[in-house]
Amino acid sequence: SDEKLDLNDSKWEDIHVITGALKMFFRELPEPLFTYNHFNDFVNAIKQEPRQRVHAVKDLIKQLPKPNQDTMQVLFRHLKRVVENGEKNRMTYQSIAIVFGPTLLKPEKETGNIAVHTVYQNQIVELILLELNSIFGR
Numbered sequence: 001s002d003e004k005l006d007l008n009d010s011k012w013e014d015i016h017v018i019t020g021a022l023k024m025f026f027r028e029l030p031e032p033l034f035t036y037n038h039f040n041d042f043v044n045a046i047k048q049e050p051r052q053r054v055h056a057v058k059d060l061i062k063q064l065p066k067p068n069q070d071t072m073q074v075l076f077r078h079l080k081r082v083v084e085n086g087e088k089n090r091m092t093y094q095s096i097a098i099v100f101g102p103t104l105l106k107p108e109k110e111t112g113n114i115a116v117h118t119v120y121q122n123q124i125v126e127l128i129l130l131e132l133n134s135i136f137g138r
Contacts, residue, residue: 015089026075027103033068033075034124036108043120046127053127058135061128072128073136075104080132097126 011017026033034042038060045056061069079096086092101121111117128135 023099023103026100032104032106033072034105035064035068036106038064039105039107042105042124043117046120046123054131054134057124057127057131061135076128076132076136080129083129093126093129094122096129097122101125 007018041060042057045060046053048056061072064072079100082089082091083093083096101124102118105121105124107117
């Protein structure tokens, strides 16, 4: 909403409140940040040989709508900073991927492959975090 928030207010001191709100925002979008029609393409990209994965994922991101690309770049740069402060917050590439993978990337209709999809969702998010500069540039 257009409500103005004072993030210095003590009610926002618990980082889980802000993180939960961020995750809820992405979960409640009408379509995930990685759009439904590209879900299988991203899964197929992560299944490729390691040397080809980055290029394939980068090409797929370029096919997404521009607002999705821009949002993705800002979000992943932020998440990378979270990981870089892992000594304080205990968040790793893998833990961020586990938290955000299924929120940002999901099939339009769930099939019986939920566990398999979760593995790929996490791998895709982790790859983007690890290869952020290769995918989005500096």
